[in-house]
Amino acid sequence: MSDPLAGLYQELILEHAKRREGEGLIEPYDAERFLKNPTCGDEIRLRVRLEDGRIAALGWEGQGCSISQASASVLAEEAPGLAVADARVRIEALRELLRSRGAAEPDEQLLGDAVAFAGVARFPMRVKCAMLAWVALEEALLEAEAR
Amino acid sequence: MGTEVEQGTTIDAERLAAIRADFPILAAEPAGVPLVYLDSGATSQQPRQVLDAEWAFRTGRNAAVHRGAHTLAGLATDDYEAARERIARFVGARPERLSWAMNATDALNEVGLSLAEANRAPAVDPRLRIGPGDEILITEAEHHANLLPWQRLADETGATLRWIAVDDDGVWTEADALAAITGRTRLIAIAHVSNVTGLVAPVEAIVAAARAHGALVVLDACQSVPHRPVDLDALGVDAAAFSGHKMLGPGGIGVLYLRAELGDALPPARVGGSMITTVTMTERDFLPAPQRFEAGTQPVSAIVGLAAAVDYLEGVGMAAIDAHELALGRRLAEGVTAIDGVRLVGPRPGAERAGVASVIVDGVHAHDVGQVLDAQGIAVRVGHHCAQPLHRRLGVAATTRASAYLYTTEGEVDRFLDVLAGVRDYFGAR
Numbered sequence A: 001m002s003d004p005l006a007g008l009y010q011e012l013i014l015e016h017a018k019r020r021e022g023e024g025l026i027e028p029y030d031a032e033r034f035l036k037n038p039t040c041g042d043e044i045r046l047r048v049r050l051e052d053g054r055i056a057a058l059g060w061e062g063q064g065c066s067i068s069q070a071s072a073s074v075l076a077e078e079a080p081g082l083a084v085a086d087a088r089v090r091i092e093a094l095r096e097l098l099r100s101r102g103a104a105e106p107d108e109q110l111l112g113d114a115v116a117f118a119g120v121a122r123f124p125m126r127v128k129c130a131m132l133a134w135v136a137l138e139e140a141l142l143e144a145e146a147r
Numbered sequence B: 001m002g003t004e005v006e007q008g009t010t011i012d013a014e015r016l017a018a019i020r021a022d023f024p025i026l027a028a029e030p031a032g033v034p035l036v037y038l039d040s041g042a043t044s045q046q047p048r049q050v051l052d053a054e055w056a057f058r059t060g061r062n063a064a065v066h067r068g069a070h071t072l073a074g075l076a077t078d079d080y081e082a083a084r085e086r087i088a089r090f091v092g093a094r095p096e097r098l099s100w101a102m103n104a105t106d107a108l109n110e111v112g113l114s115l116a117e118a119n120r121a122p123a124v125d126p127r128l129r130i131g132p133g134d135e136i137l138i139t140e141a142e143h144h145a146n147l148l149p150w151q152r153l154a155d156e157t158g159a160t161l162r163w164i165a166v167d168d169d170g171v172w173t174e175a176d177a178l179a180a181i182t183g184r185t186r187l188i189a190i191a192h193v194s195n196v197t198g199l200v201a202p203v204e205a206i207v208a209a210a211r212a213h214g215a216l217v218v219l220d221a222c223q224s225v226p227h228r229p230v231d232l233d234a235l236g237v238d239a240a241a242f243s244g245h246k247m248l249g250p251g252g253i254g255v256l257y258l259r260a261e262l263g264d265a266l267p268p269a270r271v272g273g274s275m276i277t278t279v280t281m282t283e284r285d286f287l288p289a290p291q292r293f294e295a296g297t298q299p300v301s302a303i304v305g306l307a308a309a310v311d312y313l314e315g316v317g318m319a320a321i322d323a324h325e326l327a328l329g330r331r332l333a334e335g336v337t338a339i340d341g342v343r344l345v346g347p348r349p350g351a352e353r354a355g356v357a358s359v360i361v362d363g364v365h366a367h368d369v370g371q372v373l374d375a376q377g378i379a380v381r382v383g384h385h386c387a388q389p390l391h392r393r394l395g396v397a398a399t400t401r402a403s404a405y406l407y408t409t410e411g412e413v414d415r416f417l418d419v420l421a422g423v424r425d426y427f428g429a430r
């Protein structure tokens, strides 16, 4: 029997859910966001530090399902070094991909390891899990820039 | 009407097959595999007989009730009041003690808001008085529907909200309850059966202690009335609430039970049409209970459907349903306990538990557990089940809950246990 969940729980996702790249709250930081998914209780606290318009460091703490934790881990691996504007483009690209219900083709060039979440698009109930850390970064960037 | 099933003490295989055939949705395959519906604690499924009753009413007898003088209005009113009598008989209550609500949450809110309203009056009825120095007692395991109304009532009246603490399994005992009920207790609100742990509350002992101290008892009967014989008048509670959608009935209809003295003393929270005797431009007089708690047009066809649901349940027999579900609860509890790395919440196997089991899988979040089950067609509830304080006490944000009903089979429970046993391997959690 083929695994109906293989598209969702990619090897890379399960691996990241355990590795928890970037776990820990960084100091100093420019902005912090705490987000919670009230339906399932997933939560994340994410801090970001900017230098010269780029993400210099990103750290997070959280609890939740493997999808939400893995997506925070992938984000923490991909984000440092990115220009703020580029980070925004990636966040938006992931959002579009996840909301496509499987209709969109993932842009591997742009998304990097985050393409592993393409399968989530077929599980609409899990899209919020996959976006949680990314939305936290999106909001933290706005906050950091407003300072 | 429908299948004629003889009332017995258990549900045997043949009876179970006949019951299942009455529920069209049980043949559905929403995830591409046969559905194993283990989420009746959230909402139950409806048999053809309920849909047929609603259809018959809407296509043959629908009109505004208690308002018009035409023949059709008379027929609709007859059905409406017959439904009240039918449902009242089912829960051992006099019909005038039942008023309609949207759901149990709405009914519990009605009680809380009415009590707040009563305590705003210049001369408060002494039976209803709640104020500074008084205590409202609940448990740490309550559904938010039986927590928030009392939090708010405490805030509004200056009373103190107290709760019976649960242990590491989410369990509390009769002794815990009796120790918490004192002369300061004015109101006790508890779930008859917990939607998370399946714990059955010692209602008789609590009512006796409440009587001795002059406290009111509000029973959240959401998980008891659908599943076991319940006699509200005999229990002696002052108020009770349950939801139609959890007992084979339609959504949008719930029931508020109020003991007569309370019903006629409580000022209604909602005011408007159909609940008054005389209205002037500045004043109003209310009808007695139950009408005083039924402002506005009620969902009459849903009420008729709920009466048909009650007919169905009694056709099978509540004692038989109870026995069936207790056996499934036992099977769930024992099966879950036998799985390595899976922790059962609630009463230990062997202790009384309703047909529900919530579990914590070591190293795997409930959301992921639910996903693996769903892929096999097994529908369970994952999350905090509207009981965040309980889950906080258990040290988790979410649990995975399987809940049974009269149509649930042992095979379905075993299927759940089988897939659950493989979850930790799937995520490499061992």
Ligand SMILES: Cc1ncc(COP(=O)(O)O)c(C=O)c1O
Pocket (backbone or CB within 6 Å): B041, B042, B103, B104, B105, B106, B143, B145, B146, B191, B193, B194, B195, B220, B222, B223, B243, B386
């Ligand atoms: C114990 C308990 N109380 C209250 C409720 C609230 O029921 P409803 O959402 O139908 O108002 C539920 C159902 O979720 C429940 O299980």
